[in-house]
Amino acid sequence: MFKRFKRSEHKRVEELLSAYIDGELPIEEATLVEKHLRDCSACTQNLETLRQTVSLMQQLPAVSPPRSFTISHLVAPERPWAWGYVYLRGATALAALLLTVLLAGDLGFQYLWAPRIAAPAPAPVEATVETSEAEIEAPIETPTAREAFDLMEAQKVEETPAPLAEATLPAERLGAALPSPEPTPTPELVAAAESPLPLPIAEGRAYATLRAERALVSLSTLRLLEGALFGAFLILGGATALVRWRRERYRSP
Amino acid sequence: MDEATLIAATRQGDTQAFDQLVRLYQGAIYNLAYRILGDEEAASDATQDAFLSAYKAIGKFRGGSFKGWLLRIVTNTCYDQLRRKKRQPTTSLEAVYLDSAPPWAENEEPEEYALRQELGSIIQRGLATLPPEQRIALVLSDIQGLSYEEIAEVMGTNLGTVKSRLNRGRANLRDYLLAQGELLPPRYRLKIESHT
Numbered sequence: 219m220f221k222r223f224k225r226s227e228h229k230r231v232e233e234l235l236s237a238y239i240d241g242e243l244p245i246e247e248a249t250l251v252e253k254h255l256r257d258c259s260a261c262t263q264n265l266e267t268l269r270q271t272v273s274l275m276q277q278l279p280a281v282s283p284p285r286s287f288t289i290s291h292l293v294a295p296e297r298p299w300a301w302g303y304v305y306l307r308g309a310t311a312l313a314a315l316l317l318t319v320l321l322a323g324d325l326g327f328q329y330l331w332a333p334r335i336a337a338p339a340p341a342p343v344e345a346t347v348e349t350s351e352a353e354i355e356a357p358i359e360t361p362t363a364r365e366a367f368d369l370m371e372a373q374k375v376e377e378t379p380a381p382l383a384e385a386t387l388p389a390e391r392l393g394a395a396l397p398s399p400e401p402t403p404t405p406e407l408v409a410a411a412e413s414p415l416p417l418p419i420a421e422g423r424a425y426a427t428l429r430a431e432r433a434l435v436s437l438s439t440l441r442l443l444e445g446a447l448f449g450a451f452l453i454l455g456g457a458t459a460l461v462r463w464r465r466e467r468y469r470s471p
Numbered sequence: 472m473d474e475a476t477l478i479a480a481t482r483q484g485d486t487q488a489f490d491q492l493v494r495l496y497q498g499a500i501y502n503l504a505y506r507i508l509g510d511e512e513a514a515s516d517a518t519q520d521a522f523l524s525a526y527k528a529i530g531k532f533r534g535g536s537f538k539g540w541l542l543r544i545v546t547n548t549c550y551d552q553l554r555r556k557k558r559q560p561t562t563s564l565e566a567v568y569l570d571s572a573p574p575w576a577e578n579e580e581p582e583e584y585a586l587r588q589e590l591g592s593i594i595q596r597g598l599a600t601l602p603p604e605q606r607i608a609l610v611l612s613d614i615q616g617l618s619y620e621e622i623a624e625v626m627g628t629n630l631g632t633v634k635s636r637l638n639r640g641r642a643n644l645r646d647y648l649l650a651q652g653e654l655l656p657p658r659y660r661l662k663i664e665s666h667t
Binding site for chain 1: 498
């Protein structure tokens with residue numbers, strides 16, 4: 219029984235030796251350690267080698283930092299409007315992106331889709347119309363597309379002042395300079411031309427006009443949207459540039 | 472400018488003021504990172520990350536010891552690095568001591584200096600064998616000279632845990648050094664005297 223007590227005390231003292239070296243033990247535990255050390259050579263030796271270890275650690279040479287870790291060149295100064303700048307920049311980029319997508323869609327509509335909706339009108343003329351005749355008839359209807367196109371161009375000139383031209387307009391201008399492509403005999407067109415049930419010509423034309431008008435309505439909505447986006451882009455871009463200028467001025471005192 | 476003024480200026484977004492704080496403490500912070508990670512490059516990364524985090528979180532500093540706060544941040548950064556990269560502390564045998572005239576060597580003979588460098592790399596290898604918690608506690612206590620309370624604060628734990636980590640860490644390092652035996656320069660060898 220006595221021996222077991224001694225062993226548990228030995229174990230306990232072993233765990234306290236490190237704190238004993240640092241003088242971090244409460245008085246009763248320190249007394250216990252000291253009392254145990256008088257009888258236990260193993261613990262005394264233990265204490266001695268631990269002390270030497272601590273002493274070696276304390277003699278360890280300090281290493282010099284290989285470089286400086288200053289941060290001013292890594293961070294922009296935090297200002298109340300620093301986050302505003304991030305949001306502004308993001309919003310400007312978003313407006314520019316949307317505008318580009320819209321303009322691209324617009325161009326696609328003008329050159330790929332618009333000629334097609336104007337073209338089907340001549341198709342119902344005769345059930346036996348050959349593909350080549352459809353090609354001949356087509357130019358009669360193209361003015362509708364042309365008008366739409368001209369109107370679009372007229373609006374565009376009003377809505378898009380010079381600055382944006384840098385980013386998006388050159389392609390469009392290039393497109394505008396090219397002649398409007400003639401409608402080509404697409405598969406649907408050929409199918410319509412060969413249809414055994416010809417519609418009356420007037421009805422066909424009315425249908426074509428309706429489609430063209432609808433297209434014009436959605437086109438003008440698109441134009442309005444493009445104009446609004448461009449306005450937003452200009453305002454946001456201006457604000458971003460202004461905040462950026464203030465930031466730069468602040469950074470270089 | 473004193474520390475409190477520099478901290479106040481940093482809160483206002485003055486990076487130059489924070490740079491002054493960096494210059495004051497980068498030695499201690501880098502040394503801690505170096506002893507925990509055992510690698511110059513990793514220690515540099517951790518030190519830089521820690522100062523950046525400290526700058527961004529300066530609003531959360533609630534007074535007390537600024538150095539302790541920094542030590543806590545770099546300790547966490549090192550923990551993260553150890554966890555993320557599962558990086559085993561690597562000990563380059565040619566541990567780099569870059570200063571040609573380090574402050575501790577002012578009155579030291581070149582031979583003594585060389586011996587201490589040798590001791591440094593052996594201890595560094597010994598530290599690398601310890602679990603990170605024991606290693607960090609040991610470095611904070613015996614190299615940085617922090618009290619148990621400060622270590623508990625830095626490591627986010629209680630006094631009892633600090634005591635047991637230190638005790639086990641020192642015992643493990645002692646065993647490692649004993650096992651090195653004659654690899655240690657004679658004057659640094661652990662002497663086992665028999666007390667009868």
